[in-house]
Amino acid sequence: SQTIHQWPATLVQPVGSPLSLECTVEGTSNPNLYWYRQAAGRGLQLLFYSVGIGQISSEVPQNLSASRPQDRQFILSSKKLLLSDSGFYLCAWSQNPGRSYEQYFGPGTRLTVT
Amino acid sequence: DAKTTQPNSMESNEEEPVHLPCNHSTISGTDYIHWYRQLPSQGPEYVIHGLTSNVNNRMASLAIAEDRKSSTLILHRATLRDAAVYYCILTGNTPLVFGKGTRLSVIA
Numbered sequence A: 001s002q003t004i005h006q007w008p009a010t011l012v013q014p015v016g017s018p019l020s021l022e023c024t025v026e027g028t029s030n031p032n033l034y035w036y037r038q039a040a041g042r043g044l045q046l047l048f049y050s051v052g053i054g055q056i057s058s059e060v061p062q063n064l065s066a067s068r069p070q071d072r073q074f075i076l077s078s079k080k081l082l083l084s085d086s087g088f089y090l091c092a093w094s095q096n097p098g099r100s101y102e103q104y105f106g107p108g109t110r111l112t113v114t
Numbered sequence B: 001d002a003k004t005t006q007p008n009s010m011e012s013n014e015e016e017p018v019h020l021p022c023n024h025s026t027i028s029g030t031d032y033i034h035w036y037r038q039l040p041s042q043g044p045e046y047v048i049h050g051l052t053s054n055v056n057n058r059m060a061s062l063a064i065a066e067d068r069k070s071s072t073l074i075l076h077r078a079t080l081r082d083a084a085v086y087y088c089i090l091t092g093n094t095p096l097v098f099g100k101g102t103r104l105s106v107i108a
Helices: none
Strands: A003-007 A010-013 A019-026 A032-038 A044-052 A055-058 A064-070 A073-078 A087-094 A103-105 A109-113 B009-013 B018-023 B032-038 B045-050 B061-064 B070-075 B084-091 B102-107
Touching (some): A003 A087, A019 A032, A019 A087, A019 A109, A032 A073, A055 A064, A073 A087, B009 B018, B018 B032, B018 B084, B018 B102, B045 B061, B045 B070
Parallel strands (some): B009 B102
Antiparallel strands (some): A019 A073, A032 A044, A044 A055, A064 A073, A087 A103, B018 B070, B032 B045, B084 B102
């Protein structure tokens, strides 16, 4: 069976510090991978998605970036965090192609920027 | 992606059926209708999806209108654990784009 891991579960970082969140998927190959963010009391915002190694699509302009160094690894990064980067970060995967396939979410990382 | 319209909130009594509506009048012929739900402090979880025919699974049923311009998620017997935000999403192409959904409250 497939499993998706995210770490850390919670993180408190000062403004201006770097960020690295990691997501890995087990039990499948060549998945589509996604990063979403949910600010407090807000909806889910798609940040990045990837259909393969090194292929990243960005949905919104911001100070975040994503990388996919391996087939089942997806990393979200920032060089300098802003207060507005606080939120609940969720990684997800789906089979490729993904139109009719379910999307599975990880447990999330709750980031607080102080 | 085509847009969906859902009520902001709904309330149900425990052990009663719940019908969550979704309007998607601009749906295209190849769009799938997906439903997800998000429990407090968790990521969304897949509930059900369909294209044209009604669908049933262990969690819920999905009733799709003949013209596909609307659909209804049916929870046959609501429990307290079903209290969540329910999202109706059309997938014209990956990835999923979440709207505001319907916040379902279940009263004991």
